[in-house]
Amino acid sequence: MNLKKLSTLLGLSQTTVSRALNDYPEVSEATRARVKAAATAHNYTANTRAKSLATGRSMAIGHVIPISTRHEIVNPIFADFIAGAGEVYSRNNHDMLLSVVPDKDEERTYRELAGKASVDGVIMHGPRPNDPRIKLLKSLSIPFVVHGRASDGDTDYSWVDVNNRRSFERAANFLFDLGHVRLGLINGLEFMDFARRRKDGFLDAHRQRGIAADPALMVSGEMAEDVGYQSARDMLGRAEAPTALIVSSMIMAIGVRRAIGDMGLKMGRDISVIIHDDVLSYLPNGADIPIFTATKSSVHHAGQLCAQMLLDIIRAKDQTPRHTLLETGLTVGESTGPLRQR
Amino acid sequence: MNLKKLSTLLGLSQTTVSRALNDYPEVSEATRARVKAAATAHNYTANTRAKSLATGRSMAIGHVIPISTRHEIVNPIFADFIAGAGEVYSRNNHDMLLSVVPDKDEERTYRELAGKASVDGVIMHGPRPNDPRIKLLKSLSIPFVVHGRASDGDTDYSWVDVNNRRSFERAANFLFDLGHVRLGLINGLEFMDFARRRKDGFLDAHRQRGIAADPALMVSGEMAEDVGYQSARDMLGRAEAPTALIVSSMIMAIGVRRAIGDMGLKMGRDISVIIHDDVLSYLPNGADIPIFTATKSSVHHAGQLCAQMLLDIIRAKDQTPRHTLLETGLTVGESTGPLRQR
C-alpha cells in the first residue's frame, strides 16, 4: 500500500491524504478522520526513503562503533548505551543506523554518513584527548553529540558525560570517613578520558584530607579480570598494603575478589572494596549486586540523554553546544566493610 | 555533491556517470577511470535514499531488539552479536537498522519495517517455542534469519544456532570421564529454547552413562549472579551434594564462585565447575578467563554467520531455508579440578 493507491481508494488527491496524515491544519477534520481510518485499515505506513528524499531529513541517527583489534573498553558499554538511545529514537520515530567498522575506517564512515545524507546526526563514542574526530564532524557540519568528553581545550561541542571525577572523589572520601587512610586505585587505561578523570577525583579526595597518595597503590590497565586479579595481589602483598580498594569496573572487581580469596583475606573484614561500574545490564534488574558495592550511574541513562540532546539539536537547528554532566549515586553494600578505626 | 553536478562537471550524462560508478560493463574503461577519479576527488557518495527508492532495494538489514521490563537474557548477548553482524554488513555496504522497542510493540515494528520498505531483511532474536513472530515474518514475506531455533515442529525457516545440546552433553561427559558421578546443572530459564536444549544435552550424557540425573541438582532461573549463588548454596548444602557443576552463564558462575568461597570450599579440590558462556566480550581478548573453564563458542561468530546468511538469501532471491549449527569448543582450565576417583 502506498500513497497513490490509498488516495485513489479514497477518491482524494495524494496531496490531501499526505496532509491529513501529517497533521497539516488546512485539512478538514472530517476528511482527516476518514483518511487516518483508511490508513490504519489498510496498514499504510509512509515509505521512509521516499519521505526523506522529499523532505531532506532522513529521520535517522547514526552510531559509529569502531571495532579495534584489541577488545578495549567499548564492548560491554555499548549494549546498554545503545538500548537507552534506541528507546528514545523509537519514541520519536527515528531510526538508528549502526555502523560497526574497523577503527581505521572510522573517518571514512563519518564522511560517508554525511555524504550519503543517510542520517540527520551522529553520536560519537569513546573520545580521546584531542580527538581528531571532533574536528572532522565539525567540518562535515553534521549535528553530533559526544558520549564523554575529550579533555582538551576545545569543549566547543555537545556532550553528555558522567561526572567520573566527582564519583571517585566521593568514593575515596566515603572510605576516608570510615577511617581508612591507605586506599588503592585500580583504574582503566589512563589514555582514556574517563579513566584520567577518575584518577583526578581519587587524588582530589587525598588532597582534601591532606593525605599523600601512594603511587604504588594506583594502577592502570585494561579492564579485564586478570588485570584486577594481579593488581590486587600486588597491592595487598605489599608491606604497606591498602585497607580499601576502589575499582574502576565490575570485571576487574571480579578479579580483585578472586585475589582476596586466594590470599586468605575476607572482604569487609580485611579489605573493603568499592567498585564503579556504569553498566547496569550486568546486574539483575539493575539491583545492587550482592558481591560489591557499586557507585551506580547507568550508561543506559547516558544513552537516553545523548539521543534526546541530539534530537533537540536537530529539531531546533541550533548547534550551540549543550552539556550534561551526570552525577553518580553511591550505593553502599556489605562488602565495603565495617568502620575501621585507625 | 550529487550525480547531476558531477555529471555536468564531467560533461557526461547522469546515466553514464551512474553506470561507470556502478561497474556496468558497457562503459569504456577510459571514462570509467575518469569518472571514478572525479568522484573521489569531489568526495562523492551516492545518496542511499535516492538509490534505494530507485532500485527498490534498501541495502539495509533490520534488527529488532525487544526491551522487556524484566532484563532477561538478551542484553549481554546483543553487543557481541551486533558487532559480529555489523562487520559483515560494513564489508558488504549494507546498513544496520536497530530498533529497540518495548516487547509489546515488537510485532508492530516488524510490520512497519516491512511496510516502510526500510530494510531488505531482518534478523530475529531470542526465539521461543512456537514463536508467533515467525509466522508474522513469513506473512510479511520479508527475508529473515533467526538467531536460535524455536523448538516446535516448524523448522521451515532459516536459522543459525549454537549446538547447545551437544555442548552440554560434552561438558557432562567430560566430567564423567574425570570420575565425577553427581553433577549439578545451573541453567537459564527453560522456556527459552537454548536452555531447554542445554538441559537435554545434560540428560543425554546421563543416559549414555546409565546414571540417573537427580532432579534436585538441576535448577533453572534467571541468569543473574544471585541466582547462581543461591542455587550453588542449595545444591552444595545437600547431603548428596554434587562434586561438579555445569553453569549456563558466566554471570551465574560468578555467584557460584561466591557461594563456594562462602561455604569454605575450594574450587578444583572440593568442587569442579564448567561454565558455558557465548559472550566472549567479557573475557580479556577472548582468552579463557582464569576463574573458570568455559565451553567457548562466540555469539560474535553467530552474528557474522546470521548476517552473511541473510545477505546470501537476499542476493539469491531464494528463500529456501538454510541452517547452520555451530559446534562449541571445550576449553579446560585449572578449576575444573583434578581427576576424582570414585
Next chain:
DNA sequence: GTGAAAGCGCTAACAT
C-alpha cells in the same frame, strides 16, 4: 479545503 504539478537524487528501460 482540495488538487495539479514539480522535484528530491538516483536507476533502468529504451533509444541511438
Next chain:
DNA sequence: ATGTTAGCGCTTTCAC
C-alpha cells in the same frame, strides 16, 4: 559506448 526519458513514493509550492 553514451544519452533521453520515465519513474521510484513522497512533500511542497502554487492555483483554485
